[in-house]
Amino acid sequence: MRIFDPHIHMTSRTTDDYARMAAAGIAAVVEPSFWLGQPRTNPGSFTDYFDSILGWEPYRAAQFGVVHHATIALNPKEANDPRCRPVLDLLPRYLDKDRVVAVGEIGYDSMTPEEDDAFERQLALAVEHELPALVHTPHRDKAAGTRRTLDLVKASGIEPGRVAVDHLNEVTIDLVHGSGCWMGFSIYPETKMSPPRMVELLRRYGTERVLVNSAADWGVSDPLLTVETAEAMLAAGFDEDDVDRVMWRNPVEFYSQSGRLDLTGVTGAAEPTFAGSSIKRGGE
Numbered sequence: 170m171r172i173f174d175p176h177i178h179m180t181s182r183t184t185d186d187y188a189r190m191a192a193a194g195i196a197a198v199v200e201p202s203f204w205l206g207q208p209r210t211n212p213g214s215f216t217d218y219f220d221s222i223l224g225w226e227p228y229r230a231a232q233f234g235v236v237h238h239a240t241i242a243l244n245p246k247e248a249n250d251p252r253c254r255p256v257l258d259l260l261p262r263y264l265d266k267d268r269v270v271a272v273g274e275i276g277y278d279s280m281t282p283e284e285d286d287a288f289e290r291q292l293a294l295a296v297e298h299e300l301p302a303l304v305h306t307p308h309r310d311k312a313a314g315t316r317r318t319l320d321l322v323k324a325s326g327i328e329p330g331r332v333a334v335d336h337l338n339e340v341t342i343d344l345v346h347g348s349g350c351w352m353g354f355s356i357y358p359e360t361k362m363s364p365p366r367m368v369e370l371l372r373r374y375g376t377e378r379v380l381v382n383s384a385a386d387w388g389v390s391d392p393l394l395t396v397e398t399a400e401a402m403l404a405a406g407f408d409e410d411d412v413d414r415v416m417w418r419n420p421v422e423f424y425s426q427s428g429r430l431d432l433t434g435v436t437g438a439a440e441p442t443f444a445g446s447s448i449k450r451g452g453e
């Protein structure tokens with residue numbers, strides 16, 4: 170079984186996670202830039218973060234045989250902070266970099282006018298840089314946020330097949346299904362989607378244009394929930410090809426639209442090479 174997690178924040182995870190992921194068959198990941206919990210106070214703190222997820226993190230992933238790409242954006246939450254907004258002007262030079270496979274996460278947090286503006290400007294950047302867009306839907310007022318997201322996507326002129334609308338659930342799937350956009354689902358240990366709920370949606374809606382991710386980050390989350398969902402699919406009667414489509418070929422197809430997805434390093438469920446490798450240990 171080969172697995173591609175299309176949305177995971179590895180910068181918040183440990184090398185133990187990489188080792189467990191690689192051993193379970195997770196061979197590729199995409200790390201969207203997002204909020205770090207602690208508010209950032211200046212654009213320089215974003216550029217250091219972007220450099221880290223484009224430089225240090227792929228290097229760290231490679232020690233475990235995991236291929237790592239990133240998406241770059243000003244996230245919806247910090248789009249509201251006037252100290253952070255100047256980062257919008259710095260995005261173009263990052264969007265030209267090799268390992269950047271989409272603009273994201275963009276979208277809504279609290280649906281403010283500032284968020285409208287940042288979302289709109291970044292969709293325009295996606296069109297300009299010929300990149301797909303990864304869109305976060307809000308955790309509060311999810312249905313209204315998803316509707317407003319689709320309106321803005323439509324108005325932007327971006328091709329819907331180049332947009333993934335993420336963090337969907339049973340309520341919001343109907344809004345996105347039929348829009349032409351990709352449908353992203355984050356599987357969490359306690360809240361949002363669980364593996365059985367995801368399997369039920371795959372049964373009802375099929376496997377086309379579906380992306381399943383762990384969205385693991387610094388909160389309560391689990392990088393192996395993609396694997397658990399794949400196993401739940403098999404137990405529910407989906408075959409290996411269905412699992413491969415959802416867990417590998419779909420994310421490959423979506424991010425390949427960037428023209429930059431490079432999977433030449435994929436070795437399948439590689440053995441971690443941490444022991445004896447030159448990777449720096451924490452604190453060094």
Ligand SMILES: [Zn+2]
Nearest residue numbers: 201203274384
């Ligand atoms: Zn995220």
